[in-house]
Amino acid sequence: MKTLTKTMKAVAISNYGESGVLKFTEVEKPKPTGREILVKVYATSVNPVDYKIRKGGIQRGVDFPQILGFDVSGVVEEIGHLVTDFKVGDEVFYLPRIIGWQGAYSEYHLAEESIVAKKPSNLSHTEAAAIPLVGCTSWDALIQRAQIKLGETVLIHAGAGGVGSFAIQLAKACGCYVFSTCSSKNLDFVKNLGADRVIDYKKEDFVKIIMNETNNLGVDVVFDTVGSDTLTNSIEAVRPSGRIASIVRVPANLEKAFFKNITIHPVFVQSGRQKLDEICKLIERGQIKPVIDSVIELKDIPKAHEKIENGGVRGKIVVKVA
Amino acid sequence: MKTLTKTMKAVAISNYGESGVLKFTEVEKPKPTGREILVKVYATSVNPVDYKIRKGGIQRGVDFPQILGFDVSGVVEEIGHLVTDFKVGDEVFYLPRIIGWQGAYSEYHLAEESIVAKKPSNLSHTEAAAIPLVGCTSWDALIQRAQIKLGETVLIHAGAGGVGSFAIQLAKACGCYVFSTCSSKNLDFVKNLGADRVIDYKKEDFVKIIMNETNNLGVDVVFDTVGSDTLTNSIEAVRPSGRIASIVRVPANLEKAFFKNITIHPVFVQSGRQKLDEICKLIERGQIKPVIDSVIELKDIPKAHEKIENGGVRGKIVVKVA
Numbered sequence: 001m002k003t004l005t006k007t008m009k010a011v012a013i014s015n016y017g018e019s020g021v022l023k024f025t026e027v028e029k030p031k032p033t034g035r036e037i038l039v040k041v042y043a044t045s046v047n048p049v050d051y052k053i054r055k056g057g058i059q060r061g062v063d064f065p066q067i068l069g070f071d072v073s074g075v076v077e078e079i080g081h082l083v084t085d086f087k088v089g090d091e092v093f094y095l096p097r098i099i100g101w102q103g104a105y106s107e108y109h110l111a112e113e114s115i116v117a118k119k120p121s122n123l124s125h126t127e128a129a130a131i132p133l134v135g136c137t138s139w140d141a142l143i144q145r146a147q148i149k150l151g152e153t154v155l156i157h158a159g160a161g162g163v164g165s166f167a168i169q170l171a172k173a174c175g176c177y178v179f180s181t182c183s184s185k186n187l188d189f190v191k192n193l194g195a196d197r198v199i200d201y202k203k204e205d206f207v208k209i210i211m212n213e214t215n216n217l218g219v220d221v222v223f224d225t226v227g228s229d230t231l232t233n234s235i236e237a238v239r240p241s242g243r244i245a246s247i248v249r250v251p252a253n254l255e256k257a258f259f260k261n262i263t264i265h266p267v268f269v270q271s272g273r274q275k276l277d278e279i280c281k282l283i284e285r286g287q288i289k290p291v292i293d294s295v296i297e298l299k300d301i302p303k304a305h306e307k308i309e310n311g312g313v314r315g316k317i318v319v320k321v322a
Numbered sequence: 323m324k325t326l327t328k329t330m331k332a333v334a335i336s337n338y339g340e341s342g343v344l345k346f347t348e349v350e351k352p353k354p355t356g357r358e359i360l361v362k363v364y365a366t367s368v369n370p371v372d373y374k375i376r377k378g379g380i381q382r383g384v385d386f387p388q389i390l391g392f393d394v395s396g397v398v399e400e401i402g403h404l405v406t407d408f409k410v411g412d413e414v415f416y417l418p419r420i421i422g423w424q425g426a427y428s429e430y431h432l433a434e435e436s437i438v439a440k441k442p443s444n445l446s447h448t449e450a451a452a453i454p455l456v457g458c459t460s461w462d463a464l465i466q467r468a469q470i471k472l473g474e475t476v477l478i479h480a481g482a483g484g485v486g487s488f489a490i491q492l493a494k495a496c497g498c499y500v501f502s503t504c505s506s507k508n509l510d511f512v513k514n515l516g517a518d519r520v521i522d523y524k525k526e527d528f529v530k531i532i533m534n535e536t537n538n539l540g541v542d543v544v545f546d547t548v549g550s551d552t553l554t555n556s557i558e559a560v561r562p563s564g565r566i567a568s569i570v571r572v573p574a575n576l577e578k579a580f581f582k583n584i585t586i587h588p589v590f591v592q593s594g595r596q597k598l599d600e601i602c603k604l605i606e607r608g609q610i611k612p613v614i615d616s617v618i619e620l621k622d623i624p625k626a627h628e629k630i631e632n633g634g635v636r637g638k639i640v641v642k643v644a
Contacts, residue, residue: 060581145585249580258571258588259382263467266580 005029010106011301012065016056019302027065030102030110031078037086037113038078043129044104045071046296046304046317047162053098054305061100069103069319070096072111073119073128083113091119095132095271105301107321117276120283123290130290130316131166135279137269138167141223141245142174144275145265150175152220155210155237159195160186162316163225163247165291168193171223173287179219181206181230189314193291201230210237218242238262291315327351332428333623334387338378341624349387352424352432353400359408359435360400365451366426367393368618368626368639369484375420376627383422391425391641392418394433395441395450405435413441417454417593427623429643439598442605445612452612452638453488457601459591460489463545463567464496466597467587472497474542477532477559481517482508485547485569487613487637490515493545495609501541503528503552511636515613523552532559540564560584613637 006029013021032038050068052058073093076086086092094116096104101111119128142148154171158164159180171178172194180195183202190198197213199206210219218239224231227248235256238244244257245265257264282288293313296304297320304317328351335343354360372390374380395415398408408414416438418426423433441450464470476493480486481502493500494516502517505524512520519535521528532541540561546553549570557578560566566579567587579586604610615635618626619642626639 140583145583249577254586254588255571259590261462261467261588261590261592264576264586264588266576266583266586268581268583270583 008107009298010067011069011298012067012105013054014064014066016054016059019051019054019305021054022068022302022305024299025065027067027106029108032080032083032110034080035082035113036080037076037083037092037111037116039072039074039092039109039111039116040077041072041074041104041107041109041321042125043071043073043321044069044109044319045129045133046301046308046319047071047133048308049098049133050103051305051309058098061098063100067102067105069105070098071129071132072096072104072109073123073125074109074322077108079113085113086116091125092116093119093128093132094273094276095136095269097271098269105298105319115271115273117273117280120280122284126295126318126320127290127292129318130162130292131279131283132276133269134162134166134316135288136271136275137163137247137267138170138223139275139279140269141247141265141267142167142170142221145267146221146223146243146245148174148176148221151177153177153179153214155179155181155206155219155222155234156195157181157201157222157224157226157230157234159190159193159198160314161225162291162313164190165193165315166288167223167225168195169288170282173282176221179206179210179213183312186314207233207236214239221245224248235260235262293317295320297321330429331620332389333391333620334389334427335376336386336388338376338381341373341376341627343376344390344624344627345387346621347387349389349428351430354402354405354432356402357404357435358402359398359405359414359433359438361394361396361414361431361433361438362399363394363396363426363429363431363643364447365393365395365643366391366641367451367455368623368630368641369393369455370630371420371455372425373627373631380420383420385422389424389427391427392420393451393454394418394426394431395445395447396431396644399430401435407435408438413447414438415441415450415454416595416598417458417591419593420591427620427641437593437595439595439602442602444606448617448640448642449612449614451640452484452614453601453605454598455591456484456488456638457610458593458597459485459569459589460492460545461597461601462591463569463587463589464489464492464543467589468543468545468565468567470496470498470543473499475499475501475536477501477503477528477541477544477556478517479503479523479544479546479548479552479556481512481515481520482636483547484613484635484638486512487515488610489545490517491610492604495604498543501528501532501535505634508636529555529558536561543567546570557582557584615639617642619643
């Protein structure tokens with residue numbers, strides 16, 4: 001007798017291209033084995049990395065039909081027989097592995113228990129889904145790699161974006177003085193996130209402002225989420241022996257970084273429970289808050305991709321799934 | 323009445339070019355003021371950076387006629403009125419500032435006391451002059467930037483060279499396991515410096531050997547003194563989240579470093595007393611020894627430049643001045 005395979009709703013791509021390649025579809029519901037957990041997804045989100053993969057910019061580990069989406073907040077639905085740290089019904093949040101696994105634009109998501117963490121108790125699923133990717137990215141860049149410290153000066157580019165809005169709060173929680181760039185319409189918004197000095201990147205020269213306001217020294221650390229010219233120009237705004245963490249492509253010409261002994265940290269975010277546990281503490285103590293641009297449904301994901309590509313999103317676009 | 327200006331012998335360049343631009347000449351003997359010290363140079367040395375400046379590859383702070391030479395071992399001849407840490411007759415060694423100052427292919431050299439250190443008591447001037455530039459470079463790269471630790475694996479390229487031969491000893495003193503590349507004729511030489519695994523870079527593929535011998539993980543740290551393809555290929559031989567320190571131009575394509583979260587440390591060596599004091603201790607305790615290829619005179623400097631450019635120097639070419 002044939003077993004009926006259970007299915008779930010998902011948004012997947014079967015080729016690279018514009019937002020139209022994102023198709024609402026039914027796929028097989030995964031079954032956890034070993035140390036895996038199946039999570040009922042209450043909320044996921046849309047991040048810039050999603051459209052970069054969709055366009056073919058990152059092709060490692062992509063396996064069509066590929067589901068995108070790299071945030072999960074949900075409830076444990078089923079566990080593999082070797083799982084020890086979670087039980088059915090636990091509320092969890094995490095960053096799905098970006099390479100070689102399916103994403104979370106779907107009703108259920110499969111993950112290894114080692115990357116899953118308990119959800120912050122003071123957040124709804126919709127709020128919690130705004131955290132994992134931007135939180136882990138900021139943690140990897142600022143805490144693990146650049147190792148920001150009390151009293152240091154940090155320049156965070158694109159402070160109104162998903163990563164920027166988290167990174168500003170994290171740097172402030174560390175006791176740093178934060179410069180941040182954004183567009184004219186977001187100046188107050190970024191100031192309210194905690195940035196000490198907000199720079200209108202279209203009207204002001206961030207290098208000039210920073211050199212003026214740091215006794216011509218430069219900041220200790222730059223966190224770049226923009227790349228190309230922004231990153232190249234940032235070298236001018238970092239002090240000798242400073243650090244630059246970048247989550248985008250590192251520029252070809254590092255000659256100036258060489259003479260200034262600036263350390264370059266190219267950051268490709270890694271999934272993991274430990275940093276989510278640290279972030280969870282900060283959220284539960286009120287030191288960091290989720291920043292949500294809007295809440296959408298699975299069917300609205302193509303439009304959300306376009307909105308992010310066009311710029312101007314404040315914080316995160318969260319997808320309410322259940 | 324006219325004062326007779328005192329002069330000293332020196333080797334200087336007045337334009338960029340091949341080794342013929344190095345001219346034996348008489349220049350004004352400097353006079354120390356403030357916190358400056360005038361040192362009678364007993365020995366200096368020839369380093370690759372000398373020919374790079376001579377050819378116009380580094381033009382920052384060059385002021386013709388420019389004296390090259392970035393090692394000094396000598397005796398304090400005269401001090402500025404604010405000098406507190408040295409007196410006339412003290413035996414000292416140091417790395418002259420590379421940018422904006424005169425080098426040490428000369429009978430006397432002027433330096434700020436802050437970069438001058440006491441010479442190791444167990445070394446002659448000829449031996450001590452083999453240390454500052456390669457010692458400070460290795461220190462900046464391995465200790466300050468890459469922060470090598472007990473038990474780590476380190477790949478040191480060009481282990482028979484001036485920097486390589488010091489860096490191998492330093493990494494071994496830290497308790498690291500050292501891979502090192504060199505040419506066939508230097509295999510035994512580099513082994514004798516302390517390298518655990520010597521790789522003939524012309525006959526063997528260092529990436530393959532390292533991956534084979536590190537359980538396909540890669541080394542924790544690469545120290546590159548060669549650049550271009552050697553550096554690009556080194557990314558393959560570093561473990562995820564490893565570090566690369568390079569004293570040469572960083573390659574354009576860091577895409578692979580990005581996905582592996584490899585930190586890049588471009589290192590332009592800085593002068594300074596503190597690290598020389600640390601190095602001095604290690605030398606006096608016998609943990610590090612100078613490695614001298616040959617000892618020459620000021621007039622032989624053009625030939626030494628050619629020898630270094632053609633490759634095949636083992637350790638340092640020291641210039642005995644007095």
